[in-house]
Amino acid sequence: MSALLEVRDLVKTFGTGEAATRVLRGLSLTLEAGEMAALLGPSGSGKSTLLTILGTLMKPTSGSYMMLGQDLITAGDQELTIFRNLHIGFVFQFHNLLPDFTALENVIFPTAVREGRETTAARARGRDLLVRMGLEARIDFPTAKLSGGQKQRVAVARALMNGPELVLADEPTGNLDRESAMQVMDLIGHINREEGTTFLISTHDEKIASLCRRQLVVGDGRVTG
Amino acid sequence: MLYALKIATRYLTASKAQTALLVLGVAVGVFIFIFMSALIGGLAEFILSRTVGDISHVTIEAEATDPAVLISPQGHVLAVVERGRTRTATLTEAETFLPLIAAVPGVTAVSPQITGAGFLTRGAQVSQVSVTGVEPGLESAILDLDGYMVQGSARLGAGIVVLGRTLADDLALSVGQTLRLQSSTGVTAVLTLGGIYQTGTGGMDRARAFVSLSTARTLFAMPQGVTRIEIKLRDLNAADATARRISALTGLDAVPWTDGAEQLMEALDAQAQTGYFLKTFALITIVIGVASALLLSTYRRRPEIGIMRAMGAGRGFVVFVFVTQGALVGLMGGLSGAALGYLALLPFPSRDAFEPGTLPMDITQGSYGLAITLTVIGAILASILPARSAARVDPVTAIGQ
Numbered sequence: 207m208s209a210l211l212e213v214r215d216l217v218k219t220f221g222t223g224e225a226a227t228r229v230l231r232g233l234s235l236t237l238e239a240g241e242m243a244a245l246l247g248p249s250g251s252g253k254s255t256l257l258t259i260l261g262t263l264m265k266p267t268s269g270s271y272m273m274l275g276q277d278l279i280t281a282g283d284q285e286l287t288i289f290r291n292l293h294i295g296f297v298f299q300f301h302n303l304l305p306d307f308t309a310l311e312n313v314i315f316p317t318a319v320r321e322g323r324e325t326t327a328a329r330a331r332g333r334d335l336l337v338r339m340g341l342e343a344r345i346d347f348p349t350a351k352l353s354g355g356q357k358q359r360v361a362v363a364r365a366l367m368n369g370p371e372l373v374l375a376d377e378p379t380g381n382l383d384r385e386s387a388m389q390v391m392d393l394i395g396h397i398n399r400e401e402g403t404t405f406l407i408s409t410h411d412e413k414i415a416s417l418c419r420r421q422l423v424v425g426d427g428r429v430t431g
Numbered sequence: 432m433l434y435a436l437k438i439a440t441r442y443l444t445a446s447k448a449q450t451a452l453l454v455l456g457v458a459v460g461v462f463i464f465i466f467m468s469a470l471i472g473g474l475a476e477f478i479l480s481r482t483v484g485d486i487s488h489v490t491i492e493a494e495a496t497d498p499a500v501l502i503s504p505q506g507h508v509l510a511v512v513e514r515g516r517t518r519t520a521t522l523t524e525a526e527t528f529l530p531l532i533a534a535v536p537g538v539t540a541v542s543p544q545i546t547g548a549g550f551l552t553r554g555a556q557v558s559q560v561s562v563t564g565v566e567p568g569l570e571s572a573i574l575d576l577d578g579y580m581v582q583g584s585a586r587l588g589a590g591i592v593v594l595g596r597t598l599a600d601d602l603a604l605s606v607g608q609t610l611r612l613q614s615s616t617g618v619t620a621v622l623t624l625g626g627i628y629q630t631g632t633g634g635m636d637r638a639r640a641f642v643s644l645s646t647a648r649t650l651f652a653m654p655q656g657v658t659r660i661e662i663k664l665r666d667l668n669a670a671d672a673t674a675r676r677i678s679a680l681t682g683l684d685a686v687p688w689t690d691g692a693e694q695l696m697e698a699l700d701a702q703a704q705t706g707y708f709l710k711t712f713a714l715i716t717i718v719i720g721v722a723s724a725l726l727l728s729t730y731r732r733r734p735e736i737g738i739m740r741a742m743g744a745g746r747g748f749v750v751f752v753f754v755t756q757g758a759l760v761g762l763m764g765g766l767s768g769a770a771l772g773y774l775a776l777l778p779f780p781s782r783d784a785f786e787p788g789t790l791p792m793d794i795t796q797g798s799y800g801l802a803i804t805l806t807v808i809g810a811i812l813a814s815i816l817p818a819r820s821a822a823r824v825d826p827v828t829a830i831g832q
Contacts, residue, residue, distance in 0.1 A: 291743020306445035
């Protein structure tokens with residue numbers, strides 16, 4: 207395996223002066239391509255901040271971040287938007303689907319927004335992903351009519367739409383019942399094994415974490431284990 | 432950007448009631464714009480047709496020559512030829528110029544006339560009148576005499592006179608009766624009343640007599656030439672330019688109707704300015720309405736905007752989605768308002784049939800295209816602020832909401 211991403215000495219401080227809060231304190235981390243890693247740690251330990259920085263949605267106060275050989279600290283907003291679209295998928299705790307769109311429309315969004323239209327090929331891939339998620343009967347359903355577990359599976363399908371090298375999942379099962387949570391994790395594991403997509407999953411749940419081959423513990427703004 | 436158009440359309444159709452209200456608000460603004468355009472335009476048309484519709488648009492009058500003066504070698508004035516009090520100057524070569532003037536673009540009628548003063552006598556009753564000699568067949572070329580006839584005919588022939596209703600009533604005359612007309616040169620003619628008109632204008636109905644040009648020649652002892660040439664134009668507003676052209680062509684002093692009508696022009700200008708203000712306010716209302724509705728939409732959709740940004744949508748894409756929404760609202764509101772305005776104006780009489788007591792609305796002056804274009808532009812401008820605000824949404828904060 208080769209390094210997919212590498213962060214060194216990441217520092218992230220929110221606020222200034224006396225109100226400044228240092229959330230990351232020189233965090234370093236390397237993720238190999240095809241890894242499925244869990245990110246554990248108490249609330250406020252900096253897990254979500256780390257995922258946000260890795261997802262290029264936020265820049266650190268200092269430190270370096272290289273992914274696929276590209277320096278993502280010095281890249282501009284436009285460059286990062288394109289990079290994110292092509293190489294990074296997101297799964298959020300509250301699915302965060304577009305409410306006025308169907309399951310399929312949500313899934314193909316990352317491709318359609320890049321190509322400027324919904325192509326036949328994108329629709330075909332979106333359908334295929336939804337079938338793999340066990341949602342063949344819900345393809346054209348408005349997202350408002352889906353259950354929590356179904357919505358999260360749509361979110362996973364959307365994260366995979368552009369075939370990203372990295373999927374960042376922030377508490378993807380935190381809002382689901384045990385059965386739905388296990389279904390989602392089974393899917394993630396299956397895709398990781400089958401397609402070699404790297405997953406970094408933030409969770410409080412030890413059982414969910416145990417399903418990952420690597421566990422990273424974040425504490426005091428660093429990876430401690 | 433087809434995909435941005437789809438997202439914009441979906442956002443608008445997702446909140447149908449809100450969008451319908453927004454479009455209705457814009458449509459009302461456009462309706463007001465169109466209504467005001469038709470009213471102000473129609474009113475101007477009405478005022479112009481009532482004030483200058485029946486007068487000459489360009490008039491050529493012979494320039495009076497200075498009286499002859501005999502001066503001694505020492506510089507003393509020995510004799511002065513007094514200016515004639517009854518005889519105006521004469522356009523002796525009018526016949527030559529008439530075809531030239533008639534061929535000027537925009538000229539619809541040319542009426543050579545002989546005018547002068549006279550007295551109408553019937554029995555012991557005498558009335559002072561202004562006499563106008565008109566070429567038979569051109570009676571309605573300038574003043575629509577045919578349209579104002581209440582009795583008899585406007586057709587002028589040898590020995591025929593046409594009078595206003597007030598004058599005919601004063602002299603207790605009816606069509607077919609005879610009367611005497613003595614001109615200021617002292618020539619008297621016995622004429623038959625051929626018709627009575629009523630324009631509604633006091634001076635015209637009380638003290639004006641129309642005779643044929645040949646009768647006027649006899650009355651005013653003018654065997655050739657005319658005293659004035661009246662010219663009617665297709666476009667009232669072209670009078671200044673056409674007068675200049677005729678002057679250049681003939682060397683005569685052609686005077687447009689606008690000379691001496693400054694007050695009327697100022698009043699029309701003030702009226703037009705009022706219309707511009709009202710229309711501008713209507714447009715401002717549209718812009719504020721669209722901007723506030725889209726700002727609200729931006730705020731409500733912040734989490735979605737954050738998700739889109741996280742999924743790889745650029746700031747430009749987000750701007751385009753919201754500007755497209757503004758443009759669509761402007762287009763729908765513009766078209767609806769224009770249709771409503773047109774339908775509302777349909778029951779009003781056409782510009783040629785304005786009647787006292789009705790609003791002089793001119794459906795052809797609704798400025799429909801302008802209203803729609805300005806509305807779409809206004810709505811696009813109004814959406815830029817919300818769109819920029821949406822593009823600046825921080826995905827991390829928005830997703831966390």
